[in-house]
Amino acid sequence: MTVEANGERLFCRVGGSGPPLLLLHGYPQSHVCWHKIALRLAEHFTVVATDLPGYGRSSVPPLSADHAAYSKRSMAALFVELMHVLGHERFFLAGHDRGGRVAYRMALDHPDRIQRMSVLDILPTCDYWDRLDRLFGLKIYHWMFLAQPAPFPEKLISASPVRFLFHTLRSWTAEKSLKCFSEEALKHNRAWFCDPDRISATCEDYRAGAGPDYEHDRQSLDSGQKIEIPLLALWGDKGIATSVDSPLDVWRNWCPGAEGLSLPCGHFLPEEAPDETFDALLDFFSR
Template sequence: MDRALPDLFPGFESRLAETEQGSIFYRTGGSGPALLLLHGYPQSHVIWHKIAPELAEHFTLVMPDLPGYGQSAVPPLSADHAAYSKRVMARTMASLMESLGHTQFRTVGHDRGGRVVYRMALDLPERILGAAVLDILPTYDYWNKLDREFALKIYHWAFLAQPAPLPDNMIAADPITFLEHKLASWSAAKDLSAYSDGALEHTRAWFQDPKRIAATCEDYRAGAHIDYLHDAEDRQSGKTIQPPLLALWGTQGIAGSVEDPLAVWRDWCPHVKGKPITSGHFLPEEAPEETCIEIKNFFAL
């Protein structure tokens, strides 16, 4: 699939790494301290293509496709959704980094990738030198906030989390219409103007695969069940994020729907820093320059 698609990362290497969740596709390049970049739904590592060249001047970038997304392996679905839990994904991503010689690293995650990032910071704090999350609040808080207004904004959380194969089959009946609606409706412009033609071509290619549609639904089923329980355990025990944490959100994004996103994150990480960026949900593509500046400044050595 990759060979027939536009090269959005000239000068970067494309590789496969074997992990407990199967083969993980990733791109890597640059020089300096290791920086792991994790995408969200309904995208792949391609979300980073606008900011990767600048970041690569300061960091050694590792940009994987999460399990079930893009060109990575599709773990089997299960009754407990464990393979798609952010705890297992976090372990897989940390294992990937260790296999590349990065026992400690910095990491940035957008959307679902941000949930892997904060779970990694909670479960493996000794590995994380700093973490940034883009346009999310913790899974626990999203589910507990689902009043009428917020439920309408993130209706896909309940829809995608329905038992298989209901949402899987409904999306597979017309995947490109669903994909493009999500990309447009979550952007500030409410259209596809923020996304390059090449990025859309990459995303359309893998999002038509029924196995990957099912996998991405399973990601949300994990969020509604096992991920929520993991978060609840940490809240009840008072466990907090120890590594430095940056939270950025779009002024017209999803996390900004609450009155004070940073106050929510302080319950999880008292030393968190953060700010809004003029953008919709997809900061690296809608506001690449400002997003890149904030990441570089936060991780400044």
């Protein structure tokens, strides 16, 4: 279904029964990334799996000089409104990659709306930027590339979008292959990622990451703001978050009571390690 929220049209799939659980995906994917565990989660929760603005089938906000529409603060407010429209004033929340950045910003800006939250294979945005060195820069080169001014990165990607998409997906898995992704999921991703407007939107997401997202994170840190709700950090033992010695220590700087768990996979936890991801989320959200 498509839901109108704060002037944007957000595509989402809703199913199951029980406490509401919002699932947010990352780059370069859509809500489909949850397909291996969504039905199992729906046996315990009312699952809302949605596409971020500019991704999948959601509407594409216009680009702007300040990248405000793609800031995680704007997206967080957008999904709070989405859940309100669907009748959920408080809910559980799980976010992978870019969706995890929306999730922890939502916990900071709207703490009364979230009961529990899990972030998958990320560290906070300002921690990534502040820790960039030669080795880490090579690992997350796309942060610098995609954040370049429009239309430079989107023009290069548009020259061969499927090749870029598949290279990105492959290179972030533990096996450096596409084996963990179903053919149906790859077909869906190919379809929307070849749209020039959506390629531009996903680049704008990263431009926001280098601009307002960093500034909002820094303001939160400098003011001593903490995440007060229960937080579970999950990461792949061969994922991107392992670029630091202890991802959990980083998260406890933001949320003193944070829990953490390493899973046997690369970056794409719901597809590379679906059983382990499902078990961890079910245990955490069922407490």
